[in-house]
Every structure is written in structure tokens, then in C-alpha cells.
Amino acid sequence: MLSKKTKYGLKALTYLAVKEQNVPVQIAEIAKNENISQKFLESILLDLRKTGFLGSKKGKGGGYYLIKRPGDILMTDVMRVLEGPIAMVPCVSLNFYEKCTDCPDEVTCSVNRLMLQVRDANLEVYRNNTLADILV
Amino acid sequence: MLSKKTKYGLKALTYLAVKEQNVPVQIAEIAKNENISQKFLESILLDLRKTGFLGSKKGKGGGYYLIKRPGDILMTDVMRVLEGPIAMVPCVSLNFYEKCTDCPDEVTCSVNRLMLQVRDANLEVYRNNTLADILV
DNA sequence: TGAAAATCCTATTAAATCGATAGGGTATAG
């Protein structure tokens, strides 16, 4: 299942993508328009700012805005920040590799074999989509 | 993340696949060889039996065995039983469709748009793999 | 016929995760 964090994060990013770049939009506005708990969204946007997707501005007239153009924001990067590793098991993860403790040999593991294909298929999708591509 | 249930279930299926068909293998043997909690595996195999993948035999010399040939067991079916829906959001699910309560329109939803592609990519993988294909 | 073997079944538990909330701190515009 896709986490609500990821869902909300994606919705917020697309909301900002159709706005003027570098013009701050307030959390409250996004939350209201996208039916998201404001406090929860707050923490998600904070995350997206710390990871370099968003800029922010405090005080009156403040808010969040996209730092890069939608066409330059890859879904691979967004998904890794919001949802975590793209691989379904650590032993096939590119960025978060870990050996299985229970499994003696990855080469002869059927789970590994299947999940490698799944990882590649998902990567292909995320690499072929920027934020601009999923706008209406 | 792939659940342990799915991981263990897949390992058990492949274990049975390399054995003679219709010859029962005991839970204890599979659990020991694949480093799986026996009791947990018990409930998983029970599930796989109820959903038509395995047959069972009680008493001495009993155990579980594959009902179909590995080449006839599609990963789409296995994954749906063990892991649940293949889609990451219900609004793009083929077998478990549900409308989002928060989202006014699927057609203009960026999450929907992205997750449709992800679903199709995953389906493609699972449809192209039978149990026979992921054996060593 | 009875004891051992093995699956069947339900309930419970411990830990982790998730989604949401609380409550104040900090910077900035005007």
C-alpha cells in the first residue's frame, strides 16, 4: 500500500507545480484544497524542504514553493524520500542494500529473483516520470 | 516492503516445486530448511491450501504438496493471495477497486496517474513469471 | 484399538508502524 504520507506529498507537489514557481503557498491552502490534515501535511512539507524539493518562507505571505521546475523533478527521487526504498526487499535495493540474515545465498533465492524484476519495472516507471508528467 | 508472510510463502512454494509433485512434505522440514518459524509457516501453508495452491495430507507421512505444476502457477495469483492487491492504491486496483473518499476526480489526480503505470508495470512482471520461472 | 504423527483452527500477544494531534518555538512582514 502507498502510505498517506506519499499520497499527500505527491498531491502537495502537484498543487505547487501548477502554481507560479517561487511564489509561496501556505500549508493551510494546500491542506484545504486537497483534503489533508493540516498538521500532518506540515510535517511532510518540512521533510520535502529538508530534502531539497521545496523552499519556504516564514511570516505573513510565507509558505512553500518548488525549488526546481516540475520537469526536473524525478519520481525516483520523490518516491525515495516519501515512501522509502523502491525495492520491496533490502537484498535487491540499489540505495539501501542489506543482506538477508535468513537466506544463505541470494543467487539461488527465488524471492530475490522475482523482486529484482519488480524493482527494475518500478524504477523504469519512476525514471520515466517527472512531476510535470503526472500533471493533468 | 514485502511482508514476511509473502516471503515465506514464496520460499515454501519453491521448496515444494523442486520436490516430486503430490508427495507430501512436512511443515517442519520446510521451516527448518528455509529458516522460518514453524508455527507462522503453518498458518501460511494453511492459507495456500484454502486458496487452492496446495493439497495436504494428515497423519504420519502427511504434509503439503503442490496441486498444479510450477509452470502453471502464475505469480499474479500467488501475490494476490499472499500480499494482497497488486495496486498500491485502491483507485487503480483491478480486483479490489475502491473510490478515494478524499479525491474529487480520478481523471485529474496525479497520484492516480502515476500509480496506474506502477500497477501495469508490476502486473507485467507477475504475469510473465510462473513458479517455474523463479526456480534456480 | 490405541498411540503417535501431522495438519487444522482460533485466540492471544508483543512490537512496530502509521496517521494524526498537541503545543509551543522562531523568524518575518508591515
Added chain:
DNA sequence: CTATACCCTATCGATTTAATAGGATTTTCA
């Protein structure tokens, strides 16, 4: 200097997951 809006940490309740417990049922076979 005050209102605004982001910043930050902590906590909570619900759900899910992985594992365990404990016995019921069926079958084999001596």
C-alpha cells in the same frame, strides 16, 4: 511590536505484523 506562518519535538491511538500458544482433528500403523 504584533500578527502570521513556518519550525520542531513529543506523544497518542489505532492498526498491522510476526510470532506464539494450545488444543482439536484426522490418519497411519503396529
